[in-house]
Amino acid sequence: MSWKRARTDDKRNERKAAIYDAAYTLFKAHGYDGVSFNGIAAQAGFTKSNMYRYFSSKEEIFLGIFQDLFEVWFSDTQTRLQKLEVDSPTETFSQLWVDAYLAHPEFLDLIPLLFTALERNSSLEQLTVFKRRSKELLYMLTLDIARIYPDIQGDKAFQFLSLSFAATSNYWAGATRNAVLDSVYALDEFKMLKPDFNNDLFNSICIIVKGLRVG
Secondary structure, X not given: OOOHHHOOOOHHHHHHHHHHHHHHHHHHHHXXXXXXXXXXXXXXXXXXXXXXXXXXOHHHHHHHHHHHHHHHHHXXXXXXXXXXXXXXXXXXXXXXXXXXXXXXHHHHHHHHHHHHOHHHOOOHHHHHHHHHHHHHHHHHHHHHHHHHOOOOOHHHHHHHHHHHHHHHHHHHHHHOXXXXXXXXXXXXXXXXXXXXXXXHHHHHHHHHHHHHHHO
């Protein structure tokens, strides 16, 4: 995986990218609580003392990975939104929003972890820096949303982002299944309950947009 901060020949950035790759692999496989700083070091081929030259904690590593993926997703999503006309059909907007997420599966993999684990473990300083940058990016998205739907401005646009982000986290977590769950959903009595990320999120975005426009 090519991380945004590792696009130079600088040896330090190359080593940080190697740590990011190792950490992402572990977070995806074991979740946030199932990964340790020592485990990341071992996966990346570093000693614990060498790891401290680059990162102070597991939380810092996760935030760095998430921030990079978030900024890539933001840039792509903003580019897509800017192609929509004012008052575009809700269905067109909703499918664009879903497609923007599906284009970045690594980002999707980490979204549920952000909600369920990270924010109760990070320091005040780490979270403040992360939240400040995230707010800047989200604010720019609210401007694009408000241009498309003039009746979704300001707080309503932020509300859309909050609701859609929560729905995305929930549906992506539900779509991650093992062999046992697949067997259960294959039974006739449970087929209607089988998660469908694309369809479920699409319908939710449609409902959120329509609700905000009439609210």
